[in-house]
Amino acid sequence: MSGFTQNDQVAINTIRALAADVVGKANSGHPGAPMGMAPVAHVLFSKFMRFNSKNPKWINRDRFVLSNGHACALQYILLHLAGYKVSMDDLKSFRQIDSITPGHPELGVTDGIEVTTGPLGQGISNAVGLAIAQAHMGAVFNKDGFNLIDNYTYVFTGDGCLQEGVASEACSLAGHLKLGNLIAVYDDNKITIDGDTAVSFTEDVEQRFKSYGWEVLHVEKGDDDIAAIEAALKEAQKTKDQPTIINLKTTIGFGSLKQGGHDVHGAPLKKDDITQLKKKFGFNPEETFAVPQETYDIYNAAAEKGAKAEAEWKDLFKQYSEKYPKDASELTRRVEGRLPEGWEKALPTYTTSDAAVGSRKLSETTISKLAEVLPELVGGSADLTGSNLTRWKNAEDFQHPSTGLGSYAGRYFRFGVREHGMAAICNGIAAYGGLIPFGATFLNFVSYAAGAVRLSALSHLRVLQIATHDSIGLGEDGPTHQPVETAAWLRAIPNLAFWRPADGNETSASYLVSILSQHTPSVLAFSRQNLPQLANSSIEKAAKGGYVLEEVENADVTIVSTGSEVPLALGAVEQLKSKGIKARLVSIPCFEVFDTQSREYRLSVLPSGAPILSVEAYSTFGWGQYSHDHFGLKAWGASGPYDQVYKKFDITPEGIAKRAEKVVAFYKKRGQPVFSPLISALDDVSDE
Amino acid sequence: MSGFTQNDQVAINTIRALAADVVGKANSGHPGAPMGMAPVAHVLFSKFMRFNSKNPKWINRDRFVLSNGHACALQYILLHLAGYKVSMDDLKSFRQIDSITPGHPELGVTDGIEVTTGPLGQGISNAVGLAIAQAHMGAVFNKDGFNLIDNYTYVFTGDGCLQEGVASEACSLAGHLKLGNLIAVYDDNKITIDGDTAVSFTEDVEQRFKSYGWEVLHVEKGDDDIAAIEAALKEAQKTKDQPTIINLKTTIGFGSLKQGGHDVHGAPLKKDDITQLKKKFGFNPEETFAVPQETYDIYNAAAEKGAKAEAEWKDLFKQYSEKYPKDASELTRRVEGRLPEGWEKALPTYTTSDAAVGSRKLSETTISKLAEVLPELVGGSADLTGSNLTRWKNAEDFQHPSTGLGSYAGRYFRFGVREHGMAAICNGIAAYGGLIPFGATFLNFVSYAAGAVRLSALSHLRVLQIATHDSIGLGEDGPTHQPVETAAWLRAIPNLAFWRPADGNETSASYLVSILSQHTPSVLAFSRQNLPQLANSSIEKAAKGGYVLEEVENADVTIVSTGSEVPLALGAVEQLKSKGIKARLVSIPCFEVFDTQSREYRLSVLPSGAPILSVEAYSTFGWGQYSHDHFGLKAWGASGPYDQVYKKFDITPEGIAKRAEKVVAFYKKRGQPVFSPLISALDDVSDE
Structure with a gap:
């Protein structure tokens, strides 16, 4: 021996x-x-x-x-x-x-x-x-x-x-x-x-x-x-x-x-x-x-x-610091998990005059900006780069140098069609330190990675999953590719932030909070189809997880929605207005983050007084925590051009307005006070 | 050529x-x-x-x-x-x-x-x-x-x-x-x-x-x-x-x-x-x-x-029918998807004098009985046979005869540690015809198979997933193995029945309905820990997906629960009684099946008039559809002896009773009529 x-x-x-x-x-x-x-x-x-x-x-x-x-x-x-x-x-x-x-x-x-x-x-x-x-x-x-x-x-x-x-x-x-x-x-x-x-x-x-x-x-x-x-x-x-x-x-x-x-x-x-x-x-x-x-x-x-x-390493690092002070301080910053000063200024903001584009495209813009200011941001796609739009301009691939396809200094990963492996690998990258990893696939296939995603959350690892093609709005690929249950699953995972931004400002907010959340993984869901830029959104408001998009006094109803259904709900609010029905509109891009806000704030967003109707092109499972009535998918999606798929399920401004009218009439007829579903007997708050 | x-x-x-x-x-x-x-x-x-x-x-x-x-x-x-x-x-x-x-x-x-x-x-x-x-x-x-x-x-x-x-x-x-x-x-x-x-x-x-x-x-x-x-x-x-x-x-x-x-x-x-x-x-x-x-x-x-x-095959089958009439009619029965007459009589029933055992053990008893009367029932475990208790006595393994370990006529599968493959393979077996396949693993690892499980449902395939160790009740293995979000995920999948039986009769009901549901997959969740046999359960009642276990007139509160928390809730009901609080108790082993019952029946189970408190050792996400207040896990489970884990999270008769008291007091103070959460403005039913 x-x-x-x-x-x-x-x-x-x-x-x-x-x-x-x-x-x-x-x-x-x-x-x-x-x-x-x-x-x-x-x-x-x-x-x-x-x-x-x-x-x-x-x-x-x-x-x-x-x-x-x-x-x-x-x-x-x-x-x-x-x-x-x-x-x-x-x-x-x-x-x-x-x-x-x-x-x-x-x-x-x-x-x-x-x-x-x-x-x-x-x-x-x-x-x-x-x-x-x-x-x-x-x-x-x-x-x-x-x-x-x-x-x-x-x-x-x-x-x-x-x-x-x-x-x-x-x-x-x-x-x-x-x-x-x-x-x-x-x-x-x-x-x-x-x-x-x-x-x-x-x-x-x-x-x-x-x-x-x-x-x-x-x-x-x-x-x-x-x-x-x-x-x-x-x-x-x-x-x-x-x-x-x-x-x-x-x-x-x-x-x-x-x-x-x-x-x-x-x-x-x-x-x-x-x-x-x-x-x-x-x-x-x-x-x-x-x-x-x-x-x-x-x-x-x-x-x-x-x-x-380690002592020898420290000596080596001291010499390194003298010879390469910038690299040394950068390494120190990253190992300590500090973000670069002012990085968040890179996040784009939008006004209504900006073009309607798919939120996956908004995500691409954001990633491209962040890649410049956050060298610790690394990631890639499970062979859907062109669909997820996760690769920034001039990105270098992480590849062995002998391949001629990149180098180990490259920050873009070609994970292959390996969603579960990708998520588990990202957990390892995040656990190493000094890096903020992201993976990308269609939202529906984040499910393939369920075993690893729950461990990101249990392990308090900052891992981002970029999940595009986030609903029936992906259209022709059909129900095999259209998530229905996925949002409910992700929202039920403790310490995981599931984001579904409705426009550009909300997209920036989703990245802002995901990157600031050093001990929480995030899944960011983005649309394939184009979405208009909303008038009343802002990074600051959306970063609260939920906020009022359209306020009105003495509302008859509050409509609450997420992602690509928010502009449809906005259309419904306008239609209802023309019928003399006063509707508020709330956007909740992230349940997990909204739930961390003060009770006072949450009740200002979803107050008592008028019934609340949720609208989302998913299973309505879980909406009971925010709304009295829930409009969504009763079963699976369908294959067809996306606007026709929405129409098939009546998830249109007309369809939403019709249901809001029903809700208003129902609660008027009931004639009883309406309490916010946020109010719980178990909250230890005795007054309402 | x-x-x-x-x-x-x-x-x-x-x-x-x-x-x-x-x-x-x-x-x-x-x-x-x-x-x-x-x-x-x-x-x-x-x-x-x-x-x-x-x-x-x-x-x-x-x-x-x-x-x-x-x-x-x-x-x-x-x-x-x-x-x-x-x-x-x-x-x-x-x-x-x-x-x-x-x-x-x-x-x-x-x-x-x-x-x-x-x-x-x-x-x-x-x-x-x-x-x-x-x-x-x-x-x-x-x-x-x-x-x-x-x-x-x-x-x-x-x-x-x-x-x-x-x-x-x-x-x-x-x-x-x-x-x-x-x-x-x-x-x-x-x-x-x-x-x-x-x-x-x-x-x-x-x-x-x-x-x-x-x-x-x-x-x-x-x-x-x-x-x-x-x-x-x-x-x-x-x-x-x-x-x-x-x-x-x-x-x-x-x-x-x-x-x-x-x-x-x-x-x-x-x-x-x-x-x-x-x-x-x-x-x-x-x-x-x-x-x-x-x-x-x-x-x-x-x-x-x-x-x-095919014509030649039909000729061959005719000759076969003459020579082997029993086999021929059996093959015909199975290909046509007809169940054997009276098979359901094999399902065991229980009374309170029967022993308290883990529901995984109850599942074993049921599988053993069913294996005798349903030759089309085939299945196995992802290398957890001794824990899932899915192998019946005298079962033969499905193995190539050359291995000496079984034969292709064997009905018990050794899937290996391959949950996702197992579920996808079961989909193929069910699609072939003539067979009712089941897979088995811990409930937490059904998530590994998410990609295949959703396709069981989309494809209308009768596949059973036996999912034991279904909560923090598994104890020492700890949060890596304790499902928290899994029930919410499975309940949000359209056309999938997630069962969580509370005792032996409910276990029998879960198998009854799963096998009768020719076009719906089921996930059957069973406990590791022992559960007593309930006084008022029956196969017939549980087969409705939800029913009243303890009724009382002019109730102050309804407690609704599932699986291993039902006996704990029953304990709470008794404690509340001694304090002069009248509590009803409802068991809902399967949301999907309960939701298919008549409105009248559902409202008889979860009526207006008193507040409803849910109790389940999972994320409370999704309970809003049945209850006003929800008691469950706020985050992850813990590693320890199971009774101590329950105690840590206060999910005990005392802890439940304490919360029920709060609920009763809260709604009394509010002094407003309490409506069943089942009543929705979108139900197209104008009266309540």
Whole structure:
């Protein structure tokens, strides 16, 4: 063994026993993968990983992702050993309420956790994003003799992650992009929850990754051949211009009486099993949560090496700052997450004399302006660039230089037709730091990325999804492409801002708030069809998430709408006026943001006194929070020219006015006071 | 050329010119792929496909799936030529409102369309399902000398579909299952919307499919070498025990001035381009929508051959009926979609003396009973069998017999960790006929399958998704696994029934209605934690989607809840009683079904007169349609023992009662009549 001693074997067995204890005390969790992966985890963390556990946010640290997040007992144990803020008590609180050691790793909860994993396939896709971010930041900031950004991204993955489509998407792209600093370890233990992989997963994984362009290495005896593990990791580090996957044969639950079987995957070991395991490893079976000093010593040394590496990096950065002061301050600004002074002045404003254009076009204008002032803005489309209009003039593609198609300094991504991979990669890019990523597709296909989008929100990552073709207004492509339920889904996700701007000023507002929201992802929905510029919109008003577009005293009805239906509703307001009906008009481009406004403001927008009718070319599901009656789609859209599709569903000024009249008549006849739906008995506000 | 004449080249060019005309007249659509794939489409439909265009539902027809559904001008043209109910006028109405030739192929809209495609990756995954269904039905019903079910499934796919994760999942499983009757043609034209595939898709597709266990064939000159195309298709047919993919090199938009470029992908050809194309092909450039008689002749001959094949099949079936009368009537019953007499008697009923168990366990009991009486019920889990509890005793796995793990007659699927592929495969199985498929995963990961789930609903396919671990009640796995927004999303999908049963009787009701709903998919959400059997539940009442569990005269408040929160709400009702507050309790296991009940019934369940408080451990988004005040999760769940998680969010009898008291006090203070939220001004009902 190259530099390994008996102490390393002790450390590995300590990790295994500790995993059994952690899961055993919680009486819940997954001991199998931690025990099987203990050797590679030990070699990686003690010999390879560059980290400073006292400054877990050092920008050039190596990133570690546990894609098989259910194995997080392993990760928490490593963080504890390596000196991160994870105490033995925290390990004892595994999977308990409000602990920092929850059932799956969560970004923001535990120091040293780089991304939120557990939902299978996400972690390895996030890792691709982390590696992209490293490659890009390195290309932008490194100079001759100053490899400021050159960290590796390591990721552990099991069979489960590799079966997931999202991982296939991300790994195919990683191969295309030749991400040399990305190193995956595949825990090839032949066991999934349903039993042997023979029941469902018999593909040749090595051949698949070769087909993606990865380097494939192989360690046959992953349970004990730590020299081979070390050699493979060294080889992987050396490989440039290709990501590497190490196929590591392990025994799930190594050491348990049930090792090698699926029973050991997701349930605590029995007490006598833990006893025999500790005996077998030479530990005192009466002791729990025991760590020999030799084990701590190894990790202390690793942590010291890492701290020293950061100190050296700081020296390097000091020299860099002297030689390249502008780049240094720019890097600092971006890593600290500060936006450039006055960037928001780049946001375009509009008046009614500006042309009616599709809001996707307005989005393009905005992106083009922002790309100039926000070098941290990077992104691209899932192969719909010409439809999403997300590529700014003179953008350079993010590509390996050998392709002749761009460079790693390029800021525009060609994600391919890989929506889920795209969103998960964007999560990784955002988690890296210094970058604001966006992805783009049709709104309807953001659904393909649902698994990653909810994790953007749970992980508090500023990721923008540009979602064009946002309704039946896309026309001829028809119901397969027309979102109906998508807005309801996105609005129901906590900490996610779904924007549907009605015009240019609202579009600027959507970007303004999305970029200012450092811990909230946004989905920005834009129309294919042309929309006029509204008279009373403004960035300031729209940035509140909702506001009054047309006010009138003693209104008979309030009409509330979003996006491309706002101008139709405005037409209805005018028609109603000619019939002597006084209608207010409210635009709510973003529920999530509107809901954060003061109660007073919200009630000024949607007051009691007159009934409120919502208009949106989606399912009306969820509008009950703002309106008494809801006009929308009862079912699916239709294929045809967009104006005819709107007409088919009567979502026209006439159709809206007709329904508003009905609402007015109904509530007049009822003859009772009308209260704003915003008023809730649960608000803790006793007066109205 | 083996049997080909000049007329075949004319037919191919006719298809190309017609595609240009169809897209040109609509001034919308995708001419590129139809023009590029015309040769293989012609060879397949004129020489290989076994179909009777006059009886498009013949069970043993070959299935054709256009996975690159945007190329549907091609499919509509083929259906027209082959004598399906697609007239020249229908081709002229391409992408127009209410035409049978919408922008993407829709099952149920056009004869001969087997599955709804367009959302990329779905079609090829559906095709895997169709091939599974064929293999299974064949294994169940074929006898020596009676190959009643032996059709092929052909699928065309472009680069886009193959980049999608869902396709990776389904194709990996197809290889594992050795589906010999599945034949894919990959239109390898090197062009996607973003340009050359070099920008994002440089993996070795052939090697990837080899890694999945597919046979890979190759046709270099797909634009004109129809003999090679024929040879490849013949070879593919011969291949047993492996699906085949034919890598067909083509030129997108072949014949156009812009051929080979991405401009020809998704926009109509210019007029002068169509003119030169027709000239080049020897057609009259003044004529549009022209089909030479020789072309019709070829397709008439193919249709006649197909009609003859069906006639022969009917003869064979007659003999089969004589020899195997029980099998024959069973096959007929299943193909006609009739359920066995009295099947519903198998559904278990419960009383309060039955044990409290997790509703996933109740689901297991129900599936086990139904598996006995419904041989058409097939399904499995995305590698969560032991958690979803979806495998009945003595179930046989659907596996290739060579594995020794099951047979094609097996009804239990091991989908692997492939949720999206699973749902898309289930769509294909349901579309085949004679089968009722289910998939299973945690509710949270149904989101991974969003792209396929919405298509189940749009396609009117009876697919069941068994979704266990349906809330924070799953406990320790934590917020990464706890659905919050998922119910809102599923409830907003038209024609999809999201069920969340509260006990055993409701569980039986959910299966009853799901199986009776021949044209509606269902998602059935079940708890991990134990739930008591309710006193006043019944299958009959729950089958209405919503009903009164506890009635009281002159109620002060109605509490409405679902699933595992119903017993907690019942506890609250009792606590309120002791405080002199009269509370009604309503259970709404399924919004979609409840909404189909009569207005009178719905208002009897959620009447005016007292305020209504909803309780559900999800986002409250969407409850406005049933309740005045809503108690649920404001954000994400938490990791911990489930009872402590509920306590953390105050979703307990005490917490519910406290809020109900607030609601009662609030509305008493307001002193105004309280109207049911079910009453809408847009209902066309003038009295209340």
